[in-house]
Amino acid sequence: MSGLNDLVNAPVNQFNSAGELTHLLTLEGLPKEQILHILDTAQQFVSVTDPAREVKKVPLLRGKSVFNLFFENSTRTRTTFEIAAKRLSADVINLDISTSSTAKGESLLDTIDNLVAMQADIFVVRHSISRAPIQIAQHIPAHVHVINAGDGSHQHPTQGLLDMYTMRHFKKDFSSLKVAIVGDILHSRVAKSNICALRTLGCKDIRAIGPESLLPSDLDMLGIKIFHSMEEGLKGVDVVMTLRIQKERMEAGQVPEGDEFFKQYGLTPTRLALAKSDAIVMHPGPMNRGVEIDSAVADGTQSVILNQVTFGIAVRMAVMSIVAGN
Known part of the structure; x- marks a missing residue:
């Protein structure tokens, strides 16, 4: 079993x-x-994402080219990065991987070299191979920037940051937060990024809830409280984050599926009632209703799932503007 x-x-x-x-x-x-600087910068961009704002652009990346390189499927991350770049006045190029020369056998770094020659300024990279964005960053010239949009089971830093923004927006103080992360933590780059950020920001009560086969082996060394029971793990928490089971990253039969998983680890109204009355419910998406979360919870008054998506635009604006030197 791989560790965190x-x-x-x-x-x-x-x-x-x-x-x-x-x-x-x-x-x-x-x-x-640095994390707080990004969150504070994102706060300044929230007004730009306001639907009531007549002009939704600022000129911070005018003349810059942002290349979205998504070697894995994505809805929220890819789209919000594109929106964020356009609201910073950048030129955005979405590379269709299925029709690019990588489909003909061109190596990742050869593809990158050609895009650098096309005067790319920022690469937003999602890849199924862990550390692929790091490999790119070590390869490219110093004036080009890389943002990891999710790599294998490694990290998803902008998702972690938008989740921190969401928690701070609704709950303010990280030092007193009790946060439960539920489900497939072992394969979740989102969970890993969230745990890193929560620990850095001073959260002292982080709980991992799930079957043993879906929990990293080194959580206890990081001070994470481990629970195999939803009823025990959710008691008195301020934040509940549920995660999708990532079947594409595991062997068949590794965990109970569908209805069976929902019976043991699905977030239902009854289980949510064990948390604090003002607890918020989060999910990085995509959701599988009736597997990790009940529709009554996903659409309920405590859900901030759609707020996460909206805040993601401002957070990604902040990250792009900061790495580009603005």
Whole structure:
């Protein structure tokens, strides 16, 4: 069984010689001050995402080219990155991987070299192979920036940041938060990024709930409380985050499926009632209703799932503007 710290032991340099954030590849080791700077910058961009605003653009990335390279399927991440880049006035190129030269056998780095030659400024990369964005960042010229939009089971840093933004927006103080993460934590890059950020921001009560086969082996060494019972793990928490079972990253039969998983680990109104009365419900998407979450909870008054998506635009605007030096 792989652990939470697998694939993060090799050094990852996200800063330039002046100490400025030039790539966002992982939340592992990212200083608290840097995370807060991103969240504070995102707060300034929230007004730009207001539907009532007549002009929804700012000129911070005017003349810059942002290349979205998604080697895995995506709805929320890819679309919100595109919206964020356009609202920063960047030129956005969405590379269709299925019709690109990678489908003809061209290597990842050869593809990157050609795109750099086309004067790319920022690469937003999602890849099924862990550390692929890190490999790209180590390969490209210093003036080009890489943002990790999810790599294998490694990290999903902008999702982690938008989740932190959501928690701070609704709950304010991380030091007193009790956060439960439920489901397939072992294969979830979102869970790994959230755990990194929560620990950095001072959250002292992080709970992992799920079957043993879906929990990393090193959670206890990180101070994460482990529960195999929803009823025990959800007591008195402020935040409940449910996760999709990532069947594409596991062997068949590794966990109970469908109705059986829902019976044991599905977030229902009855189970949610064990949390604090003002607890918020989060999900990074895509949701499988009736598997990890009940529709009554997903659409209920405590759900902030759609708020996460909206905040994601502002957070990704913040990340792109910061790595580009604005």
